[in-house]
Amino acid sequence: xxxxxxxxxxxxxxxTDIYHFEAWKQVASQYSIQLDSSINERLKGLSRRxxxxxxxxxxxxxxxxxxxxxxxxxxxxxxxxELKNLSRDNILLGVEDFLKELNQKDFKLAIGSSxxxxxxxxxxxxxxxxxxxxxxxSMVKNLKPSPDIFIKAAxxxxxxxxxxxxxxxxxxxxHAAKAGGFKVIAVGNKELIDVADYxxxxxxxxxxxxxATVS
Ligand code: B16
Ligand code: MG
Numbered sequence: 001x002x003x004x005x006x007x008x009x010x011x012x013x014x015x016t017d018i019y020h021f022e023a024w025k026q027v028a029s030q031y032s033i034q035l036d037s038s039i040n041e042r043l044k045g046l047s048r049r050x051x052x053x054x055x056x057x058x059x060x061x062x063x064x065x066x067x068x069x070x071x072x073x074x075x076x077x078x079x080x081x082e083l084k085n086l087s088r089d090n091i092l093l094g095v096e097d098f099l100k101e102l103n104q105k106d107f108k109l110a111i112g113s114s115x116x117x118x119x120x121x122x123x124x125x126x127x128x129x130x131x132x133x134x135x136x137x138s139m140v141k142n143l144k145p146s147p148d149i150f151i152k153a154a155x156x157x158x159x160x161x162x163x164x165x166x167x168x169x170x171x172x173x174x175h176a177a178k179a180g181g182f183k184v185i186a187v188g189n190k191e192l193i194d195v196a197d198y199x200x201x202x203x204x205x206x207x208x209x210x211x212a213t214v215s
Contacts, residue, residue: 002212004157004164005102006150007131008045009113011169012187014090014121016083017044023078024055027071033059041191045170047114047143048072076117083117086124092188094203099130102208108132110153112166114143114173133157144172147180154182165211171195183214 011017021040028035033055043051052071056062063071088096102109110133111118118136122128133156140148154164166177166184174196177184186192186199193199197214200206 002107002163002165002208002214004108004110004154004159005208006110006112006153006157006164006166006182008166008168008170008173009111009118009121010115011044011092011189012167013092013095013111013127014086014125015092016086016090016115016121017169019079019082020044020051022082023075024051026078027052027075028055028059031059031061033061041171041189045114045144045168045172045176047137048076048116050143080117080120083121083124086121088125091125091127092202094206098203098206098208099127103130105208107208108157108159110135110157112149112153113137114149144170145175145179147176147182150177150180150182154180165214168192168196185211 007013010020024043025035039058042054046054049072052068109131111122111131112135114137116137119134122134133153135149135153135156137143140152142148150166154161161181164182166182167187168174168177168184169187169189171192174184174186174192183197186196188201
């Protein structure tokens with residue numbers, strides 16, 4: 001019986017994924033690396049450092065640790081500048097009503113995000129109080145595709161894996177959820193239809209009761 005729902009943040013609750021990509025494009029262009037949208041799909045869900053490692057691999061460059069750290073700081077400050085303009089318009093379709101419904105029905109809710117900015121984002125959007133637990137990229141050692149974030153989220157909800165559903169928009173996140181033994185619903189990314197257990201375009205008309213006994 002499903003009692004808890006674990007949500008990825010970027011790309012599931014809020015459309016910050018476009019801001020990540022814009023910031024990466026700017027940083028990569030400094031090294032003459034051009035990023036296209038197929039690369040963005042591969043970056044989604046990865047930690048900041050893993051994202052940059054992938055970009056360096058694609059651009060066939062290597063940087064010292066010191067310069068890498070500088071790049072990561074620059075990317076984060078470009079990204080955080082964009083976050084200042086976040087408003088409720090950035091919340092994805094159907095999310096607010098769905099969260100309200102789940103809170104009323106006494107489901108336990110968690111965020112399981114690789115982002116170290118997750119708490120700030122939820123605060124800017126006034127959504128923090130909708131969740132019983134927020135697990136972000138600063139709270140576990142191994143980020144997605146490792147299952148640690150989702151396992152920790154389930155633990156803090158005091159639930160077993162098979163009592164939770166995970167919502168994800170990224171391949172790394174779907175792999176993370178599956179590796180942890182969770183049932184996973186892919187949101188808004190049709191490329192995940194074959195790897196996830198279920199697929200939805202968005203949360204409009206999502207009927208939680210239809211999934212209550214899936215595990
Ligand atoms: P930060 P999620 C992930 O968040 C993003 O999808 C990914 O693009 C980003 O690199 C990662 O967070 C780290 O974010 O730089 O803010 O720590 O999708 O797991 O909610
Ligand atoms: Mg995501």
